[in-house]
Amino acid sequence: MKQLSRIYLLLLLLFLSVTSSVHAAEATEMQGSSVPTGTITITSDGSYNNKTPEKTIDQDLTTDWNAGKYNASLELRFPQSTYLNFVQLAVFAHPQATNTYTIFGLKNGNWTAISSPTSLSLSNKVTVMDPILVTEGVYDGIRIDAKSSASWISIFEITIGTQEKPGQPDIEEPTPEEPGHGNPEPSGNRAILVVTMTTGLEKEFDLSMKEVNGFIDWYEAKQAGSGKASYAINKHDNNKGPFSSRKDYMLFDRILTFEVSEYSK
Incomplete structure (x- = not known):
């Protein structure tokens, strides 16, 4: 019995190691730039185990935030107002599921939807989504609302588009x-x-x-x-x-x- 337990444990560790390597290998380079230094991550939906929100902005595609539920929101509060024209996500789902993501922008204390809902089918690998276009402007933060048909919400990394353009608000x-x-x-x-x-x-x-x-x-x-x-x-x-x-x-x-x-x- 002890022998079987050891074999099971070894197989489990091997599976986790291979899965982590697959995540790192299959994630492609993301566009845009990292969020400003000093950005605060907030979620009212909690986290599963040690998969906490700040891991979505650690520039590491092998770590993630996992909400432990099918519907969840994640806020990023910038240290100063920041111009945005897109948001890009690296996401994951297991088992296979259809996930939908909507971006909200924070301005003058109010949250407003700045993107259309974006849906895609995900399987057991990290997927770098196409950039989600948002209403161009200067924002104090963003919120990502995520919904899944069959998997807990998992986000590995977030980058933003900050290309300078004329005619900015504020x-x-x-x-x-x-x-x-x-x-x-x-x-x-x-x-x-x-x-x-x-x-x-x-x-x-x-x-x-x-x-x-x-x-x-x-x-x-x-x-x-x-x-x-x-x-x-x-x-x-x-x-x-x-x-x-x-x-x-x-x-x-x-x-x-x-x-x-x-x-x-």
Whole structure:
């Protein structure tokens, strides 16, 4: 009897080892980027054994959150407002099941559906889903609502699409220049502002010093933890086409460095 117990235990350990290796080998590289450092994971649905929510953002496709139930939700609260255009999931089901995932976005304390429900059939392997497109915007967090026909909810990893695009919500507009009020700066007091993005792209603007100082004030306030996620810079003479005005929207977390070169006109 003891001999049979030992054989059973060895077979069980071998099965778990092989299953773990299969998970790692079959999971393909995910798109987008990891969630911001400091993101908090929350679930009111609990976890099975040590398969806890934070394992969905540990950049390890061999660890997962398992809710221990067929319907569950997982929240990710970002440390700062973050621009999103898609969410990608690595998921698992056993036995075979049809799972449905819906993404919600958190803004101004309210949760709103920002994706259509996405369903797919899953079997006993980790599956990296196609990116789930969401309503583009800046959010304080996301919530994933998951439903399964026959398996406990299991999510191995979550990444997000954060590609910069113009026209983001929550934009902080520069303070308009008001000649003749207060102590206006001398005429011709201007500067070339060169902003280097994290992608390596350089953006150059010919601005008044008041506009440059407005940008610097916004950047320093945001760096200290306050202010909006984006800032609009008026393109002035670089306005091409039949437009009344054109503005370039800068996302704080996409700015690597900036340089100010003053000159007199």
